[in-house]
Amino acid sequence: MFLKMRNHLLSITHNKKGFNMNTIKSLIAIVLLLTLISSLESVHAATDCAAQSDMSTAECNALIALYTSTNGAAWSDSPDNQWNQDNSPCSWTGVTCSGLNVIEINRNSQGLDGTLPDLSDLNSLQNLYLSSNQLTGGIPDLSALTNLQYLYLGENQLTGDISDLSNLNNLTELGLDNNQLTGDIPTLPTSLVNTNLGYNTLTGETGNTATIKDSDWKDTQTVPPTNLSTTVLSDNKIRVNWTLIPYQTDGGYYQVKYATTSGGPYTNAVTKTADKSVNNDTVTGLTPATTYYFVMETYTQAHGSQQNALTSIHSAEVIAITLSSTTCPSGNTAYVDKTATGVNEGSSWNDAFTELYLALKPTYLSYCTNVTEIHVAQGTYTPGNLRTDTFQLANNLAIYGGYPTGGGTRNSDPATNNTILSGNMGNVNTHADNSYHIVTANNTDNTAILDGFTIQFGRATKSGSGVCNTNHDGRCGAGILNIKGKPTLENLILTKNTAFQSGGGMANLKAGASPILDNVSFISNTASKHGGGIFNETDQLTISNAIFKGNKAQTAKGGGIHINGGTHTLTNVIFSGNKAIDGGGLWNQNAILSTLTNVTLSANQPTGITNKASSLLLSNVILWENLNQEITNNSTVTVNNSIIKGSSGSNWWTDNG
Numbered sequence: 001m002f003l004k005m006r007n008h009l010l011s012i013t014h015n016k017k018g019f020n021m022n023t024i025k026s027l028i029a030i031v032l033l034l035t036l037i038s039s040l041e042s043v044h045a046a047t048d049c050a051a052q053s054d055m056s057t058a059e060c061n062a063l064i065a066l067y068t069s070t071n072g073a074a075w076s077d078s079p080d081n082q083w084n085q086d087n088s089p090c091s092w093t094g095v096t097c098s099g100l101n102v103i104e105i106n107r108n109s110q111g112l113d114g115t116l117p118d119l120s121d122l123n124s125l126q127n128l129y130l131s132s133n134q135l136t137g138g139i140p141d142l143s144a145l146t147n148l149q150y151l152y153l154g155e156n157q158l159t160g161d162i163s164d165l166s167n168l169n170n171l172t173e174l175g176l177d178n179n180q181l182t183g184d185i186p187t188l189p190t191s192l193v194n195t196n197l198g199y200n201t202l203t204g205e206t207g208n209t210a211t212i213k214d215s216d217w218k219d220t221q222t223v224p225p226t227n228l229s230t231t232v233l234s235d236n237k238i239r240v241n242w243t244l245i246p247y248q249t250d251g252g253y254y255q256v257k258y259a260t261t262s263g264g265p266y267t268n269a270v271t272k273t274a275d276k277s278v279n280n281d282t283v284t285g286l287t288p289a290t291t292y293y294f295v296m297e298t299y300t301q302a303h304g305s306q307q308n309a310l311t312s313i314h315s316a317e318v319i320a321i322t323l324s325s326t327t328c329p330s331g332n333t334a335y336v337d338k339t340a341t342g343v344n345e346g347s348s349w350n351d352a353f354t355e356l357y358l359a360l361k362p363t364y365l366s367y368c369t370n371v372t373e374i375h376v377a378q379g380t381y382t383p384g385n386l387r388t389d390t391f392q393l394a395n396n397l398a399i400y401g402g403y404p405t406g407g408g409t410r411n412s413d414p415a416t417n418n419t420i421l422s423g424n425m426g427n428v429n430t431h432a433d434n435s436y437h438i439v440t441a442n443n444t445d446n447t448a449i450l451d452g453f454t455i456q457f458g459r460a461t462k463s464g465s466g467v468c469n470t471n472h473d474g475r476c477g478a479g480i481l482n483i484k485g486k487p488t489l490e491n492l493i494l495t496k497n498t499a500f501q502s503g504g505g506m507a508n509l510k511a512g513a514s515p516i517l518d519n520v521s522f523i524s525n526t527a528s529k530h531g532g533g534i535f536n537e538t539d540q541l542t543i544s545n546a547i548f549k550g551n552k553a554q555t556a557k558g559g560g561i562h563i564n565g566g567t568h569t570l571t572n573v574i575f576s577g578n579k580a581i582d583g584g585g586l587w588n589q590n591a592i593l594s595t596l597t598n599v600t601l602s603a604n605q606p607t608g609i610t611n612k613a614s615s616l617l618l619s620n621v622i623l624w625e626n627l628n629q630e631i632t633n634n635s636t637v638t639v640n641n642s643i644i645k646g647s648s649g650s651n652w653w654t655d656n657g
Contacts, residue, residue, distance in 0.1 A: 046084055046085075047060070047064060047084045047085065047086060047087055047089065048087055049061050049064065051087050052087035052088065052089060053087075054087075054088055054089050054090040054091075054097060054100070055089060055090065055097060055100050055101060055102060056100065056101075056121075058121040059101065059102050059121055059122055059124075060089055061121065062102075062117070062118075062119055062120075062121045062122050063083075063089055063092075063095065063102065063105075063122075064084060065117040065118070066105070066116075066117055066119070067083050067084050068084075068117075069114045069115055069116070069117045070112035070113060070114040070115075070116075070133075070135065071112070071113045071114050072084060074111060074113065075107070075110045075111050075112065076109070076110045076111040077093060077110060080093070081093035081094065089102075090102075094106040094107050094110075096127075098124075101124035102122055102124060102125055103124055103125060103126045103127070103147075104125070104126060104127040104128075104129075105122075105125065105127070105128050105129065105130070106127070106129040107129065107130050107133070108129045108130065108131045108132055108133075108152070109131070109132040109133070110133065111133060111134065112130060112133035112134065112135055113133070113134040113135075114135065114136065114137075115135065115136055115137035115138075116130075116135060116137065116138075116139065116140050116158075117140065118140055118141075119140060119142065119145065120140075120141065120142075120144040120145070121144075122145065123144050123145060123146070123147070124147055125145050125147060125148060126147050126148060126149045126150070126170075127148075127149060127150040128145075128148065128150070128151050128152070128153075129150070129152045130152065130153050130156070131152045131153060131154045131155050131156070131175060132154070132155040132156075133155075133156055134156065134157060135153070135156035135157065135158055136156075136157045136158065136159070137158065137159065137160075138158065138159060138160035138161070138163075139153065139158055139160070139161075139162060139163050139176075139181075140163065141163050141164075142163055142165065142168070143163070143164055143165075143167055143168070145168065146167065146168060146169070146170065147170055148168050148170060148171055149170050149171060149172050149173070150171075150172065150173045151165075151168075151171060151173070151174050151175070151176075152173070152174075152175040153175065153176055153179070154175040154176055154177040154178050154179065154196065155177070155178040155179075156178075156179055157179065157180060158176075158179040158180065158181060159179070159180045159181065159182070160181065160182065160183070161181070161182065161183035161184070161186075162176065162181055162183070162185070162186050162197075162202075163186075164186055164187075165186060165187075165188060165189060166186065166187040166188065166189055167189070168189050168191075169189050169190075169191050170191060171189050171191055171192060172191055172192060172193050172194065173192070173193065173194040173195075174188070174192055174194070174195045174196070174197075175194075175195075175196045176196070176197055176200070177196040177197060177198040177199050177200070178198070178199040178200075179199070179200055180200065180201070181197075181200040181201070181202060182200070182201045182202065183202065183203070184202070184203055184204040185197065185202050185203070185204045223245055223298060223312050223313075224245075224254075224295075224296045224297055224298050224312045224313065224314055224315040225242035225243055225244060225245055225254060225279075225296050225298065225315060226242065226243045226245075226315065227242060227243040227426065227427060228240060228241070228242050228294065228295075228296060228315055228316065228317075228318040229241045229242075229318060229385045229425075229426070230294065230318055230319075230320035230385070231357075231384050231385050231386075231389070232320055232321065232322060232323060232344075232355070232358055233282065233361070234322070234323055234361070234363055235286075235288035235289070235322050235323040236284060236285060236286045236287070236288060236322060237282055237283065237284050237286065237322075238282070238283050238286060238292065238294075238320050238322060239280055239281070239282045239283075239385070240256050240280060240281055240282075240283060240294050240296070240318070241279060241280040241385040241386065241426075242254070242279055242280070242296055242315075243279070243426075243427070244276065244277065244279055245276065245298060250276075250300050250301070251275070251300070251301045252275070252276055252298065252299045252300040252301050253272045253273045253274065253275060253276065253298075253299055254272065254273045254276065254278065254281070254296055254297070254298055254299075255268055255269070255272045255273075255296070255297045255298075255299060256268075256269040256272075256281050256283055256294060256295075256296060257269065257294070257295050257296070257297065257314065258283060258286075258292050258293065258294045258295075259292070259293050260290060260291065260292060260293070261293070262293050262317060262319075263293075263317075264293075264295075266293075266295060266314070269281065269283045270283075270284065270285065272299075276298070280385075280386070286322050287322065288322050288323060289321070289322060289323070289343050289344070289345070290321065290322050291319060291320075291321050292319070292320055292321070292322065293317045293318070293319055294317065294318050294319075294320065295314040295315050295316070295317055295318075296314060296315040297311055297312050297313075297314050297315075298311070298312040299311050299312075321343075321344045321354075323344060323345060323358065323364075327343075327345040327346075327347060328347070328367065328368035328370060328371065329346060329347040329348070329368070329370070329371065330347070331370070332370050332371060332372045332373055333371070333372075333373045333374070333375055334346040334347070334353065334359045334368070334371045334373070334374045334375075335347070335348060335349050335351075335352035335353065335374075335375050335377075335407070336352055336353045336354075336355070336356050336358075336359055336374060336375070336376040336377065336381070337349055337352035337353075337354065337376075337377040337379070337403075337405060337406065337407070338354055338355075338377065338379035338380070338381065338405075339354075339377070339379070339405050339406070340352035340353070340354055344358070346358070346359050346364075349377070349406055349407035352377070355381060355382075356374070356376055356381040356383075356391060356399075356421070357381075357382075357383050357384055357389065357391065359371075359374050360374075360391060360392060360394065360399075365394060365397070371397070372396055372397060372398065373397070373398045373399075373400065374397065374398070374399045374400070375400055375403050375407075375410070376399065376400065376401045376402075376403060376419050376452075376453075377403045377404060377405050377406065377407065377417070377419070378401075378402070378403065378404060378405055378417040378418055378419050379405070379419065379420070380420040380422050381419075381420065381421055381422065382421075382422050382423070382424070382425040382435070383421075383423070383425070383435050383438060384425070384435075385425055385426060387433060387434065387435055387436050387459075387462075387474070388435075388436060388474075389425075389435060390435060390436075390437045390438065390439065390440045390481075391421060391438060391439045391440070392439075392440045392441075392442070393439065393440070393441045393444050393448040393449075393450060393485075393487055394444070394448055395444055395445050395447050395448050396447045396448075397447070397448060397449070398447075398449035398451065399449065399450050399451065399453075400412075400449075400451050400452050401414070401417075401419030401451070401452035401453040402414065402416065402417045402419055402452035402453075402491075403417060403419070404417050410452070411452075412451065412452050412490075412491045413452075413491065414452055414453060414454045414491055414492060414493045415454075415493075418454060419452060419453050419454070420453070420454045420455075420456060421438050421439060421453050421454070421455045421456075422438070422456055422457050423435035423436075423438045423456070423457040423458040423459055423478070423497070424456075424457040431457060431459050431498075432459075434457055434458065434459035435458055435459065436458070436459065436460050436461075436462060436473070436474040436475075436478070437458060437460060437474075437477055437478065437479075437480070437481040438455050438456075438457075438458040438478070438479055438480070438497070439455060439479065439480045439481070440477075440480070440481045440482070440483075441480060441481075441482040441485035441487035441489075441515065442481070442482065442483040442484060442485050443483070443484050443485055444482075444485040444486060444487045445485075445486050445487075446486050446487065446488050446516060447488075448485070448486075448487040448488065449487070449488045449489075449490070450487065450488075450489050450490070450492065451488075451489075451490040451491050451492075452490075452491045452492075453491075453492055453493075454492070454493040454494075454495065455479045455480065455492060455493070455494045455495075455497070456479075456493075456494070456495050456496050456497065457496055457497065458477075458478030458479045458497040458498070459478055459497075459498050460474055460475050460476055460477060460478035460481075460497075460498070460499040460500055460501070460503075461474075461475075461478075461498060461499070461500045462474025462475050462500060463475075463500065468501055468502050468503065468507055468509055468535060468537070474500075475499065475500045475501040476499055476501045476502050476503045476507040476509070476535060477499065477503040477506055477507030477509075477535070478497035478498055478499045478503070478504055478505070478525075479494040479497035479504070479505045479506055479525065480494065480505070480506040480507075481503075481506075481507050481509075482506065482507065482508045482509065482513055482515055482538075483509050483510050483513065484509075484510050484511070484512040484513050485508075485512075485513055485515065486512070486513070486514045486515060486516070487515050487516070488515075488516050488518075489515060489516065489517045489518070489520060490517075490518045490519055490520070491518075491519050491520070492517075492519075492520045492521070493520070493521045493523065494506065494520070494521070494522050494523070494525060494533075495521075495522075495523040495524055495525065496523075496524050496525065497525045497526075498525070498526045498527075499526070499527045499528065499535075500528055501527070501528060501529050501530075502527045502528075502529045502530040502531045502535040502553075502556075502562065503527055503530075503531045503534065503535030504525035504526045504527040504531070504532045504533065504551065504552075505522040505525035505532070505533045505534055505551065506522070506533070506534045506535070507531070507534075507535045507536075508534070508535070508536045508537065508538040508541060509537055509538065510537070510538070511538075511539060512538075512539060513538035513539065514538060514539050514540040514541070514542070515538075515541065515542070516542045517541075517542065517543045517544070517546060518543075518544045518545055518546075519544075519545045519546070520543070520545075520546045520547075521546065521547040521548075521549070522534065522546070522547070522548045522549070522551055522560070523547070523549050523550055523551070524549070524550045524551065525551045525552075526551070526552045526554065527552070527553050527554065527556075528554050528555060529553065529554075529555055529556040530553055530556045530557050530558050530562040530587070531553060531557075531558045531561060531562035531587075532551030532552040532553045532554075532558070532559045532560065532578060532579070532580065533548045533551035533558075533559070533560045533561055533578065534548075534560075534561045534562070535558070535562050536561060536562060536563045536564065536566070536568070537564045537565060537566075538565075538566050539566050539567070540566055540567050540568060540569075541563065541566065541568040541569075541570075542568070542569050543568075543569070543570045543571070543573060544569075544570075544571040544572055544573070545571075545572045545573075546570075546572070546573045546574070547573070547574045547576075548560035548561065548573070548574065548575045548576070548578055548585070549574070549575075549576045549577055549578070550576075550577045550578065551578045551579075552578070552579045552580070553579070553580035553581065553583075553587075555581060556580065556581055556582075557580050557581060557582045557583045557587040557589075557610065558580055558583045558586065558587030559578030559579045559580035559583065559584045559585065559604060559605070560575045560578040560584070560585045560586055560604065561575075561585075561586050561587070562583070562587045562589075563586070563587065563588045563589060563591055563594060563614075564589050564590055564591075565589075565590045565591060565592075566591060566592065567591065567592045567593050567594075568591060568593075568594045568595070569594075569595050569597075570594070570595070570596045570597070570599055571596075571597045571598060571599075572597075572598045572599070573596070573598075573599045573600075574599075574600050574601075575599070575600070575601040575602070575604055575608070576600075576601075576602050576603055576604070577603050577604065578604045578605075579604070579605045580605070580606075581606075582606065582607065582610050582632070583607060583609065583610035583632075584604030584605040584606055584607055584608065584626065584627065585601040585604035585607070585608045585609060585626065586601065586608070586609045586610070587610050587612075588609065588610065588611045588612065588614045588616055589611075589612040589613060589614055590612070590613050590614060591614035591615065591616070592614075592615065593614075593615045593616075593617065594614060594615070594616050594617070595617045595619070596616070596617065596618050596619070596621050597619045597620060597621075598619075598620045598621075599618075599620075599621045599622075600621070600622040600624070601621070601622070601623050601624070601626060601630075602622070602623075602624045602625050602626060603625055603626065603627075604626045604627070605626070605627040605628075606626075606627050606628040606629070607626055607627070607628055607629045607630065607631065607632050608623040608626035608629075608630045608631060609623065609630070609631045609632070609633075610631075610632045610633075611631065611632070611633040611634070611635055611637055612634055612635065613634070613635050614635050614636075615635065615636045615638075616633075616635070616636065616637045616638070617637075617638045617640075618637065618638065618639045618640065618642050619640040619641060619642070620640070620641050620642060621639070621642040621643075621644075622642065622643045622644075623642070623643070623644040623645065624643065624645050625645070630644050630645070631644065
């Protein structure tokens with residue numbers, strides 16, 4: 001075989017007889033020559049920035065300045081990192097280039113010891129990582145590095161002020177923690193999404209913290225709660241409600257502050273929250289008939305990853321007016337108008353309550369015993385700010401909607417001067433925080449009247465097990481929940497209400513419940529189980545002049561109405577397009593007698609009526625084109641003057657009795 005030197009100085013032939021002495025001497029000479037060449041190659045000249053072509057001379061000089069001022073020869077990976085050893089700086093360890101510019105320097109944990117030089121000539125630099133070294137002195141002016149996105153100088157021994165970073169509008173991450181920095185926190189760019197200034201001795205407050213997008217400032221809890229709202233409780237109490245900050249683990253609390261003029265000065269409420277998991281606080285000792293402006297602050301005590309106790313900037317203001325003290329109307333009527341600008345006491349249209357729940361407070365009604373009617377102007381009214389808040393009807397009290405703004409002649413048609421009772425409170429863009437039960441009529445008699453309203457967006461979606469009669473709170477009766485009540489309900493539209501269990505539009509529960517409904521419409525309500533429109537387990541249900549359309553019982557029975565027990569009367573009622581697993585229009589079970597007069601059931605799925613263990617009387621009833629069958633029956637049905645027609649190819653009647 002042949003072995004050739006790369007410099008072609010020598011070639012040796014190996015023959016079959018083996019090596020002779022001359023050959024051995026030649027090999028020794030080759031080894032010595034290679035050793036000499038290697039030693040010569042290990043001697044490197046310092047970088048000549050003017051001679052290199054990787055980047056501008058100025059950028060190269062800035063790299064050499066960093067190397068020199070931080071004792072580069074003693075860096076942990078020297079001399080293997082090639083810094084200041086050749087004229088190819090873009091190939092040095094930790095240097096990344098794009099085109100003819102340096103875009104990243106990464107010398108984390110490499111034993112850099114010294115001060116930082118001027119780096120202004122590295123004006124294309126995007127990422128600078130110099131954490132976990134022994135850097136001393138101050139932070140140089142970095143304002144020329146406008147392309148900087150990541151700046152990490154943490155875990156060094158840097159001192160002095162933080163230089164102005166406000167013009168670094170591409171900066172998204174900043175780590176200056178675990179140094180010896182002092183002075184005021186400077187104005188930071190709003191582009192930041194991750195900031196760590198911990199374990200320094202810094203003072204002041206940064207005003208842009210609350211606008212930083214999903215930042216670690218949230219983890220240090222220097223932002224206040226959001227979505228503030230108020231509930232007026234009396235002439236001297238107002239409850240402030242809010243959305244919690246995303247992270248509540250660290251110790252601390254929320255502080256409500258208030259003032260009688262916008263912008264303050266603010267006074268701390270007497271109480272503060274126990275911790276950061278509380279979403280409301282009641283402010284007491286206020287002056288009647290007074291406008292108050294409320295803000296919130298978050299306080300975080302010092303802890304393991306944050307040396308300093310922090311108080312956030314305050315939230316945006318929210319306004320509320322306390323009730324006038326013990327002011328009752330001269331007549332028997334209290335007034336409610338969303339647009340009223342008076343003293344919010346309900347004595348006239350000008351001084352009307354701006355929220356219906358104020359007029360329904362037991363403290364008000366028990367004091368103003370002369371009030372037997374409440375007149376409500378058009379607008380949208382919510383029962384409060386908590387999911388458990390509700391409009392509770394009261395005996396000897398009639399609530400009439402349909403008045404024009406500012407008062408005038410009432411129109412009982414809910415579609416005219418539309419007066420809406422809505423469960424959509426808090427964040428209006430989601431239904432997750434909607435009221436469990438918009439209206440409740442518990443333990444009322446027929447003098448409790450609700451007339452002329454649209455009731456919508458109730459969400460009885462509280463999880464839990466059991467049936468409605470034993471576990472109804474938050475789960476049954478999203479539009480109206482009636483327990484043992486006998487209210488009079490007239491000229492109502494119940495729409496787009498949803499129940500986790502039963503009774504999307506309305507649930508009537510327990511012995512004694514006997515509501516009277518006249519001129520009502522149940523449209524597009526949903527129950528996960530029974531009774532998309534109405535779920536009824538009561539003594540008596542009386543309905544006249546009603547429409548049940550597009551309601552759903554998703555996994556069980558009674559798309560329009562689910563009846564279980566009692567004696568019931570339905571007159572002049574239309575069931576159309578309702579859906580359920582069974583009894584699309586009406587599920588009638590265990591009823592002593594259900595009487596339907598002038599009732600039409602059409603296009604319901606899968607049947608118009610399912611009658612189980614009940615007596616059913618049909619007079620002047622039309623069952624037409626319901627899917628599969630018009631009636632499924634295993635008990636007694638009496639039919640008078642009625643039209644019952646099956647859809648094409650299906651049976652009109654199934655009788656299992």
